[in-house]
Amino acid sequence: MTVDGRLVRGERTRTAVLDQALRLATVNGLDGLSLSQLADALGVSKSGLFAHWRSKEALQLAVIDHARAQWTDEVIRPALAAPHGVRRLWALHDRRLAFYEARVLPGGCFFANAHFEFNARPGVLRDRLGAELADWMAFLTRLTDEAVAAGDLRTGAGVPFVVESLGVCAVMQAPALGPDVTFRHARLALLSHLRALATDPSILPELS
Amino acid sequence: MTVDGRLVRGERTRTAVLDQALRLATVNGLDGLSLSQLADALGVSKSGLFAHWRSKEALQLAVIDHARAQWTDEVIRPALAAPHGVRRLWALHDRRLAFYEARVLPGGCFFANAHFEFNARPGVLRDRLGAELADWMAFLTRLTDEAVAAGDLRTGAGVPFVVESLGVCAVMQAPALGPDVTFRHARLALLSHLRALATDPSILPELS
DNA sequence: AATATTTACGAACGGTCGGTCGCTTTGTAG
DNA sequence: CTACAAAGCGACCGACCGTTCGTAAATATT
Numbered sequence: 368m369t370v371d372g373r374l375v376r377g378e379r380t381r382t383a384v385l386d387q388a389l390r391l392a393t394v395n396g397l398d399g400l401s402l403s404q405l406a407d408a409l410g411v412s413k414s415g416l417f418a419h420w421r422s423k424e425a426l427q428l429a430v431i432d433h434a435r436a437q438w439t440d441e442v443i444r445p446a447l448a449a450p451h452g453v454r455r456l457w458a459l460h461d462r463r464l465a466f467y468e469a470r471v472l473p474g475g476c477f478f479a480n481a482h483f484e485f486n487a488r489p490g491v492l493r494d495r496l497g498a499e500l501a502d503w504m505a506f507l508t509r510l511t512d513e514a515v516a517a518g519d520l521r522t523g524a525g526v527p528f529v530v531e532s533l534g535v536c537a538v539m540q541a542p543a544l545g546p547d548v549t550f551r552h553a554r555l556a557l558l559s560h561l562r563a564l565a566t567d568p569s570i571l572p573e574l575s
Numbered sequence: 576m577t578v579d580g581r582l583v584r585g586e587r588t589r590t591a592v593l594d595q596a597l598r599l600a601t602v603n604g605l606d607g608l609s610l611s612q613l614a615d616a617l618g619v620s621k622s623g624l625f626a627h628w629r630s631k632e633a634l635q636l637a638v639i640d641h642a643r644a645q646w647t648d649e650v651i652r653p654a655l656a657a658p659h660g661v662r663r664l665w666a667l668h669d670r671r672l673a674f675y676e677a678r679v680l681p682g683g684c685f686f687a688n689a690h691f692e693f694n695a696r697p698g699v700l701r702d703r704l705g706a707e708l709a710d711w712m713a714f715l716t717r718l719t720d721e722a723v724a725a726g727d728l729r730t731g732a733g734v735p736f737v738v739e740s741l742g743v744c745a746v747m748q749a750p751a752l753g754p755d756v757t758f759r760h761a762r763l764a765l766l767s768h769l770r771a772l773a774t775d776p777s778i779l780p781e782l783s
Numbered sequence: 784a785a786t787a788t789t790t791a792c793g794a795a796c797g798g799t800c801g802g803t804c805g806c807t808t809t810g811t812a813g
Numbered sequence: 814c815t816a817c818a819a820a821g822c823g824a825c826c827g828a829c830c831g832t833t834c835g836t837a838a839a840t841a842t843t
Contacts (some may be wrong), residue, residue, distance in 0.1 A: 373810050373819045380820080394695045396604065402801065414803080417822045474695040479747070483691040486750045487602045487682040492810060497751035504752065525767065528760040532744035536736065539687070539743060542694045543705035544712065552736040559733065563771055581789045581840050588790080610831065622833085623791045631831060 381419050384409060385433040388426065393474025396425055397481050404555060424491065431495055431561055434477040442466050443506075453519035456510050459569060460557050467538045474491050475538040478503075493520065495559055520564045533557050589627050592617060596634065601682025605635055605689050605700065632699065639703055642685040650674050651714075661727035661769055664718050665779060668738055668765050672758050675746045683746040686711075715739060728772045741765050762771040 377489055387409050392400045402423060406413040420426040442463050449458035467475055482500060485493040507527035515523040537553035554574055562568040595617050600608045609756035610631060614621040628634040650671050657666035675683055682688055690708060693701040715735035723731040762782055770776040 371811070371819085376809085377820065396607075396692060399604075401799080403799070412822045413801090413824075417802075418820055418822095438726055480691045482695075482747050482751070483688045484604060486688075486747065493750075500748065500751045525760060525764045528744065529741075531748075532740035532761075532764070533737075535747060536740035536743050539690050539694065540708065540712075540739075542701075543690070543708045552733060553740075555735055556577075556733045556740070560768070563671070579789085579841065584807065584839090609829080611829070620792050621831085622793075625832075626790055626792095 377419065380411075380564065381429075384411075384416065384426075386431060388430050389433050389437070389477060389514070390473055392427075392430055393472040393477050393480055396484050396489075397430065397477075398484060399458065400427070400430075404428075427492055428495060431481070431492075431499065432479075432539065437471075437497060438478070451513055452517040452570075453514040453565055454505075454570060456514050456526070456530065457561060459507075460534065461554065463534050463551055464537060467541065468546060468550055475541065476535075478537055479535050486547070518566060520561070521566060522564060526561075527566070529560055530557060531539065585627065588619075589637075592624065592627065592634075593637060594618075596638050597641050597645070597685060598681055600635075600638055601685050601688055604692050605638065605685075606692060606696075608638075610634075610636070635700055636703060638685075639645040639689070639700075639707065643707060645679075646686070649679065659721055660725040660778075661722040662772055662778060664715075664722055664734070664738065665765070665769060667715075667718065668742065669743050669762065672745060672761055675749065675760055676754060683749065684743075687743050688748055712739065726774060727778070728769070729774060730772060734769075734772070737768055738765060 382473065384405070388405055389398060391405060391408065393402075395401070400423075402413050402416055406416060412555060416426065420429060422515055433564070442459070446455060446459035446462045449455040478496070478499065481492075481496050487498055504527055508523075511520070511523040511526045511530075514520045514526075533553045533556050537549050541549040551574070558571055562571055592613070596608060596613055599613055599616065602610075603609070608631075610621050610624055614624060624634065628637060633733045634779075648669070654663060654667035654670045657663040659738070669774070686704070686707065689700075689704050693704055712735055715738055716731075719731040722728045722734075726733070741761045741764050745757050749757040764777055766782065769778055773779060
């Protein structure tokens with residue numbers, strides 16, 4: 368069971384390209400992403416990119432996959448370390464905002480940017496992004512339902528929408544209005560919203 | 576006191592161009608806006624546009640002005656017809672969502688799209704958009720403060736951020752998750768949030 | 784009537800875009 | 814050693830981009 372050195376090299380290159388492409392896409396847009404700029408930033412040739420993806424659109428779809436994997440690794444998985452219930456919901460929000468604050472992606476949030484970029488441009492990319500959004504909201508709904516089932520929340524109505532709203536608005540406002548005040552608003556707002564619905568508000572943290 | 580026929584013609588053209596440019600910008604982005612497409616859509620020549628704006632950037636700045644004027648006319652002014660206090664705050668949210676629902680702009684919300692497009696691209700346009708956002712949040716804060724001063728709300732802390740969050744998230748999700756359910760979520764969420772803070776929740780409407 | 788200004792046009796420019804083609808290099812397999 | 818496949822490159826293509834220039838028509842001023 369040996370490995371093909373050519374394939375591992377290809378895979379390594381592909382990962383490096385997707386990392387850079389993801390970062391560039393958050394700055395210039397998923398469509399504004401230029402293969403020339405991408406190749407230059409990586410020190411490879413533009414035509415070499417076509418050895419890995421047959422078209423720009425194929426690469427864009429791969430970037431979406433890559434972004435989802437990163438989101439899962441750096442936001443969802445850490446949040447799942449929190450105990451079930453409303454604390455896990457809070458952990459997800461907190462972790463998400465920390466992801467934005469750390470400026471992992473120079474353009475803030477890949478998915479938020481992409482949703483707004485493609486919300487009126489029919490095609491494969493928009494359909495794909497729409498499916499990602501539906502998945503994400505379903506996940507938020509599941510966490511909310513679990514918090515209700517665990518007896519942490521009196522009701523979960525509207526909670527997923529509020530969680531998503533505060534996260535999206537925070538990443539939109541942070542560059543213009545300042546990250547500190549913006550993310551603090553986003554945390555305080557969800558804390559107070561969840562506390563108002565919680566059977567035991569004391570299990571939610573106080574902000575320092 | 577006669578008028579110069581050349582100037583009125585120019586002004587008429589300028590308005591028509593900005594109308595179309597604003598619509599196109601919400602679809603392809605303020606930067607993705609192409610002068611060729613814009614000229615074709617209007618049946619004028621591309622070079623003719625340079626008689627009115629010296630560069631694409633100058634036109635983009637004019638589009639921002641135009642978008643602000645439209646927002647004032649179609650969202651802010653109608654909302655100001657509501658009585659002072661929390662009802663005016665609600666009217667603003669409701670009117671804003673109605674603006675989105677009516678699909679006045681095919682791409683939903685010019686400013687939300689533009690904020691996400693430029694949040695990592697330094698330059699005149701980003702600075703200008705940032706100033707617009709600060710103005711808008713200051714306006715929301717003023718309306719909130721008035722609602723507190725009128726005795727309608729026990730506290731206004733966090734209210735502007737929540738109002739903005741729900742509006743932005745709604746226009747982001749509507750195309751992918753369906754306008755009806757999305758805007759209903761956005762309305763219910765703010766209603767319940769405001770009612771929880773209201774001294775007299777009954778002055779806020781029930782959703783049919 | 785002569786002149787100036789505003790509006791608008793067509794043609795052309797240099798530059799960048801996504802994409803193709805033929806080739807070389809690197810590594811695997813028989 | 815040979816044959817093959819994956820990775821990667823440089824040159825080139827047509828299309829579109831924002832912009833400039835010279836010009837013409839309409840409308841104003843003198």
